[in-house]
Amino acid sequence: MADPKLIIVGSVGIDHIETPDVHRPNLLGGSASYACAAASFHAPVGMVGVVGTDFPEEHTDTFKHFDINLEGLQVEEGQTFAWHGKYHENMDHRDTLQTVLGVFEHFNPTLPDNYKDVDYLFLGNIHPALQLRVLEQVNSPKFILIDTMDLWINIARDELTEVFKKVHMLTVNETEAQLYTGKYNLVEAARELQKLGPQYVLIKRGGSGCMLFPQEGQRCVLPAYPVDHVEDPTGAGDTFAGGLMGALAENDDISDEGLRRALVRGTTIASFGVQSFSLEKLRDLTRSDLDARAADLAGMVKLPGTI
Amino acid sequence: MADPKLIIVGSVGIDHIETPDVHRPNLLGGSASYACAAASFHAPVGMVGVVGTDFPEEHTDTFKHFDINLEGLQVEEGQTFAWHGKYHENMDHRDTLQTVLGVFEHFNPTLPDNYKDVDYLFLGNIHPALQLRVLEQVNSPKFILIDTMDLWINIARDELTEVFKKVHMLTVNETEAQLYTGKYNLVEAARELQKLGPQYVLIKRGGSGCMLFPQEGQRCVLPAYPVDHVEDPTGAGDTFAGGLMGALAENDDISDEGLRRALVRGTTIASFGVQSFSLEKLRDLTRSDLDARAADLAGMVKLPGTI
Numbered sequence: 001m002a003d004p005k006l007i008i009v010g011s012v013g014i015d016h017i018e019t020p021d022v023h024r025p026n027l028l029g030g031s032a033s034y035a036c037a038a039a040s041f042h043a044p045v046g047m048v049g050v051v052g053t054d055f056p057e058e059h060t061d062t063f064k065h066f067d068i069n070l071e072g073l074q075v076e077e078g079q080t081f082a083w084h085g086k087y088h089e090n091m092d093h094r095d096t097l098q099t100v101l102g103v104f105e106h107f108n109p110t111l112p113d114n115y116k117d118v119d120y121l122f123l124g125n126i127h128p129a130l131q132l133r134v135l136e137q138v139n140s141p142k143f144i145l146i147d148t149m150d151l152w153i154n155i156a157r158d159e160l161t162e163v164f165k166k167v168h169m170l171t172v173n174e175t176e177a178q179l180y181t182g183k184y185n186l187v188e189a190a191r192e193l194q195k196l197g198p199q200y201v202l203i204k205r206g207g208s209g210c211m212l213f214p215q216e217g218q219r220c221v222l223p224a225y226p227v228d229h230v231e232d233p234t235g236a237g238d239t240f241a242g243g244l245m246g247a248l249a250e251n252d253d254i255s256d257e258g259l260r261r262a263l264v265r266g267t268t269i270a271s272f273g274v275q276s277f278s279l280e281k282l283r284d285l286t287r288s289d290l291d292a293r294a295a296d297l298a299g300m301v302k303l304p305g306t307i
Numbered sequence: 308m309a310d311p312k313l314i315i316v317g318s319v320g321i322d323h324i325e326t327p328d329v330h331r332p333n334l335l336g337g338s339a340s341y342a343c344a345a346a347s348f349h350a351p352v353g354m355v356g357v358v359g360t361d362f363p364e365e366h367t368d369t370f371k372h373f374d375i376n377l378e379g380l381q382v383e384e385g386q387t388f389a390w391h392g393k394y395h396e397n398m399d400h401r402d403t404l405q406t407v408l409g410v411f412e413h414f415n416p417t418l419p420d421n422y423k424d425v426d427y428l429f430l431g432n433i434h435p436a437l438q439l440r441v442l443e444q445v446n447s448p449k450f451i452l453i454d455t456m457d458l459w460i461n462i463a464r465d466e467l468t469e470v471f472k473k474v475h476m477l478t479v480n481e482t483e484a485q486l487y488t489g490k491y492n493l494v495e496a497a498r499e500l501q502k503l504g505p506q507y508v509l510i511k512r513g514g515s516g517c518m519l520f521p522q523e524g525q526r527c528v529l530p531a532y533p534v535d536h537v538e539d540p541t542g543a544g545d546t547f548a549g550g551l552m553g554a555l556a557e558n559d560d561i562s563d564e565g566l567r568r569a570l571v572r573g574t575t576i577a578s579f580g581v582q583s584f585s586l587e588k589l590r591d592l593t594r595s596d597l598d599a600r601a602a603d604l605a606g607m608v609k610l611p612g613t614i
Contacts, residue, residue: 090491184397187535208515209530221530221607223516228494257611264614294614300528301608304564307571307601 003114004046004069006249008035008242009134010124010147011104012049012073013081014059017234017277018097020089024232027278028059029083031124031147034235035242037279038269039122040066041287042246046115048072048134052080052103062279071112076103091233111137120249122241123167125149128159135166143254145169145202147241153180161196168254169200171241177203186211200259204237210263217256222263225271225297232277236270239282243269268294310421311353311376313556315342315549316441317431317454318411319356319380320388321363324541324584325404327396331539334585335366336390338431338454341542342549344586345576346429347373348594349553353422355379355441359387359410369586378419383410398537418444427556429548430474432456435466442473450561452476452509454548460487468503475561476507478548484510493518507566511544517570524563529570532578532604539584543577546589550576575601 015029032049039045046069053075063070079102087094109130119142123131131146144167152160153176164170170193178184181192186203190213193201201213207230209223244266251258268290275281322336339356346352353376360382370377386409394401416437426449430438438453451474459467460483471477477500485491488499493510497520500508508520514537516530551573558565575597582588 185535185537187533191535205515208512211530211533218603218606219533221533223518223528223530226494226518226526226528228492228498230492260610261614264610291614296525298610298614299525301610303567303571303605303608307568307598307605 002044002069004118005043006039006045006120006122006245007048007072007111007115007118007138008032008039008045008122008124008245009048009109009131010035010122010126010238011081012047012051012055013083013104015234015278016082016084016098017232018086019091019232020087024277026056028062029234029278030081031126031235031238033063033279034238034273035122035124035245036063036068037066037282038239038242038266038273039246039249040068041269041285041290042243042265043120043249045069045242045246045249046072046112046118048109048111048115050074050076050081050103050107052076052078054078055080062283065283066279072110072115074107074110076106078103085234087233091230109134109137119143119252120245121145122245123147123163124238124241125152128152128156128163131163132159132166135163143168143245143248145171145241145245147171147237148176150176150179164193165197167198169202170198171202171204171237173204173206173237204240206233206236210240210267212259212263214256220260220263222260222267223301225267225293225300227271227275230274233274234277236274239273240266240270242266264294264297265290268297309351309376311425312350313346313352313427313429313552314355314379314418314422314425314445315339315346315352315429315431315552316355316416316438317342317429317433317545318388319354319358319362320390320411322541322585323389323391323405324539325393326398326539327394331584333363335369336541336585337388338433338542338545340370340586341545341580342429342431342552343370343375344373344589345546345549345573345580346553346556347375348576348592348597349550349572350427350556352376352549352553352556353379353419353425355416355418355422357381357383357388357410357414359383359385361385362387369590372590373586379417379422381414381417383413385410392541394540398540416441416444426450426559427552428452429552430454430470431545431548435459435463435470438470439466439473442470450475450552450555452478452548452552454478454544455483457483457486471500472504474505476509477505478509478511478544480511480513480544511547513540513543517547517574519566519570521563527567527570529567529574530608532574532600532607534578534582537581540581541584543581546580547573547577549573571601571604572597575604
């Protein structure tokens, strides 16, 4: 197994998901699972996370299918993190019915030595104190992206703000941006977040695409790829971020052009991800499927040279 | 006054608007007012509508400021159409507090002779039976766009469907597309609408941009221009459509490229429109303001040649 060019830290868990159409228990879930699978289409990726001794072998086999480096995946005595969620009509909103932290409660991310010199690091959604511990273990990566969630904004705002200061890009969804800044308007919210230090603020808007605000240079706005059926939006943001970081690592290009290319790649793979539960669609996907849809998306937003 | 290259049919009215911040009575409103003002930056435009004898002279002066041809604007004994609306926190939703139809109740659109050979026609949001009457008076325009609203989908669906069959492009917002088709997914909804006949289905998504579905060729998705303050979203869809049709008429180009250019122009002027109440921002706007923002938007969505 090759040393990874990209490290992704996050949760690994078992999802029980109810949609208006169907109830699917015991799915492979977690931010690191989605993000690593997405990144794996672009670059060798290493996972940092924890599972319990109950973690099903078939899920480990799925990680192996994507050729994810698992040297950073700890196995601890106890139960794997589990989440039970229920989507409302139209999949716009969801309720968490149950969360079992299990071994995730005492997770202490520890990087194998061959992860520490990595150039690309994605700090997926975990407690910001743990994200800080990961940052202490790496030797100045070229590009660090952080994701988070409303829970940490509410209960660990100071530690989260510390992480924001130490990364190149932070990504939040609309409601997280609004919650953290108190600004409803996303341009205003992004401006507030930029004051904290990160070179780039990336706001995820689900089916409405994303907006990238750099400290310098021109903003980028990219629509989502329009899909005709959303089966399960769980993990879409993680898949997006994983695809984005995978593309950055693949091209080793963090220029404005490189970032736009990576946004297209993240958007593309996220649009496949929501077309199935868990990683089911991604398992069947080929690189040429991705290339074709990325080209289609680029064609959809292409404008004539003169406006 | 030059003969118009573009005719716009719609409501002309007095708006009383409440937002969380402010209450503004006696504003110039109506779909034709917004759309004609937006179009006027691009091409000579003629208005078809009706006002009462109480219509304030300052509002007629505003039309003259935009150099709108008013030969098709009827003045009838009675009260001008009036709408009183209240926006909720965050401007996402609004309630209609009062609607006074006034002279609009018996509106019978009549086109002056010099309007009948026009190449570009925008049937703004009025009763579909009236839209059909307009269609009977024109001599095969090159490009007809129709807009509508939930009310007509609910109470005049058959007549509306008749109009859909006779136009080149229909534009609806998300909820109207869902209401008419019963499909929540916008790709599915657009597919249903396409079956009715129009060459293009254009779905407006407000701050999430727009999606253009052609019968043939590639779809286009364009994000909204991100503005840092929305003062009043009233009329944004009409401003968008007016700018779009104005640009089509200006360039006399309904090719795929011409349509994409026009979408950028509609998006651009709509983004200015929401930054003030009524037509206040548009009054101060210059063509070079529009050109600069259109170029900025094009830059925001520009992708590298290879993805």
